[in-house]
Amino acid sequence: MANGGKRQIRFGIFLQGGGGHWREPDVRADGAVSIEAYQEYARIGEAGKFDFGFIADSAYITKDSTIPFLSRLEPMTALAAVSAVTKRLGLVGTFTTSYSEPFTTARQLASLDIISDGRAGWNAVTSALEGVARNHGHDKLHDHALRYRIAAEYIEVVKGLWNSWEDDAFPRDKETGEYVDLDKLHTLNHVGEFFKVQGPLNLERSKQGHPVIFQAGASETGRDLAARYADAVFSSFEESGNLAKAQAQYKDIKDRAVAYGRNPDELLLFPSIQPIVAATHEEANRLYEEGNRFIDPAYAVKYLSRYFSFFDFSQFPLDEPLPELGDIGKDSFRSTAEYYLRIAKEENLTLRQLALRATNPRGDFVGTPEFVADKIARFFEERAVDGFILGGSHANLRNFVDQVVPLLQARGLFRTEYESDTLRGNLGISFPENRYALERRQAVVQ
């Protein structure tokens, strides 16, 4: 670990979007489909020595979908295009385990990992929208539990394929003519409950072994999956301003890792926040309020409904507290939906208030650079997070890099230079030894 062994905070940055609301004067109106806008986020992240860029995803829209979802770049192609203009930033994309071929996912991620020379990451999700199923030959969404059983086997297959070649399988010795050592090629021959995949993968391992695995489901089953397979957990915005809740979430994830016999330092927790910094609190608040100026309440209500299988909230009056709604989000984005139902009840929110909270989350990381740096440091030092994934406009994130990062560096909490040229290396996660090489080494020892 760098800085004399002192635990270091990590940062990710959301890459997608135009860099602010599309109607803002200095934002590209077509930013949702502009690779230049994505690449600009990546440059901001790399200038800030951030660990990775992150792309969330979903593959289903209707006429009720909101603007950021109607038309946007697909993550694999976007990350590959970002890789060409960056050198150190990790590249983490969201790819479903529910409606795709594990061989193809393993192969594309491995290829991104080679192209970026060891900077790829996979945020494995199970897809919570019924329409995604209907885009892929199914009539109905698999229920939550089934999706997670499929996900576990899917990840096993992908990791298995990433072990097809041992790390030193390609000597490529021009003198001797030895290109490959075929004894270091292994065929998976997976036959499971959901998948049958022979292998091997036609791609060698990268400098970081294989892509880093993220997991984003915050439900009980989601956290369990993370503890078994993931290197990092992306948790969404809503709980991240609450220190006690974040600490509980952190302890839960780390305890689960330990229960699976893992080192808890090898499973990192990253809530997302949208920091806004300015010279004064008032100015920062003004910047936040300005971000609401283009948000139409009807749009905000549609945005909210996405977390509830497109439940029709518009049946309720905009400016009255919401009624009791039962478990309407249980087979969709379960934990997010539960959060919104809970705060609506606890804070007696009107539909308008709740919808704006969903569409433009304010959170508690809004203020002067010192205030935001203090808050980040406290969450980190009090073991509520291992880092944050930062969202917001290009302008707000540039301000964060220029004004908050130096304060964290001065405290020795954040790197001044990348420690490694791989994502895994920068995150401080162990190299995943090839399983066949490991078995052979262990056989020799015994």
Add this chain to the structure above:
Amino acid sequence: MANGGKRQIRFGIFLQGGGGHWREPDVRADGAVSIEAYQEYARIGEAGKFDFGFIADSAYITKDSTIPFLSRLEPMTALAAVSAVTKRLGLVGTFTTSYSEPFTTARQLASLDIISDGRAGWNAVTSALEGVARNHGHDKLHDHALRYRIAAEYIEVVKGLWNSWEDDAFPRDKETGEYVDLDKLHTLNHVGEFFKVQGPLNLERSKQGHPVIFQAGASETGRDLAARYADAVFSSFEESGNLAKAQAQYKDIKDRAVAYGRNPDELLLFPSIQPIVAATHEEANRLYEEGNRFIDPAYAVKYLSRYFSFFDFSQFPLDEPLPELGDIGKDSFRSTAEYYLRIAKEENLTLRQLALRATNPRGDFVGTPEFVADKIARFFEERAVDGFILGGSHANLRNFVDQVVPLLQARGLFRTEYESDTLRGNLGISFPENRYALERRQAVVQ
């Protein structure tokens, strides 16, 4: 059409590989997995004003696979990374219709098309290797006819999804706040024999409407599929040196397009060749022979076997003519396999000779720049081709650009500047009007 309406030749360039045999002193030994090597091919092609770069593909290997196939980049990720360092070169990748989700293929290709601002192309193939099936949950390869029935429906679905948004669906007017016109969003609702895909696609159309479609199967069913759906046909090397055969193939493809009610100028034929130019014929021949110096005969025999479902040719003596082998390639790369069996018989080739012909095809485009330019011009003018896809080392292709391209330009047969910034525009293929916009326009006229 440019140059006063004179028909123009087109060029593609193979992007994959290290830029020559891995043991050559000036070639990267790890070129098969080096995005820099791919990007260098792309730069050579763009310097030559070529229409497109092309990536062939296959997703199955065994210990008997040959070096170029053991470990190589996946096409979608590679093309996206190439897009970031090019401005005009089309980007054509090979993606199977047999073992993937049409929604994902449609989406990734559309995303590549947006990222490259209208330069994407799809070489639709059906996968001829049994192991590919076993990597994707199947025990056996679908037979040839079934693969092509699936392919036809698959392409219909993909093209259908590419019509989800009309071209002017996104006004993104900052003044009025009108981001999208939802009347221009259309849901596919495809239910067919093999696929059930609801849609719509969550990505708008690109500057060229949608990606250009290539097709590479040269069998009867393959050519029929091309005539129905493709904008261009990639035909492999073996027949391309024979003018009469190329003319027959050309006429066949164009006639088939006409039979489907299409304009034959909108279905372009591109055989692949490996040109080698030098100051004299002797020097060019020497360069070709030099290309054989690192080829091990055992390796060449393995390479050959790939076209025959890994048929074991090593059971035959290396230096005796091959015996009668029946139809051993019929469910694999059918037309290529038939070609090799035919020339083995016609030319009474030994196994060694046939294997070298497969591994390092010489062809007839080897000689002085004038000789090669003459030959290309003759094939083009005598309606045997619309262009060529060029393979070979970085050095040989740089020589082609520097020495042959100017001769073709001087004859007015090849552009001196790109006519368009889209692949479709440079190929001279019509913009594919959105099918719903077309229907509405036709309804108004009637």
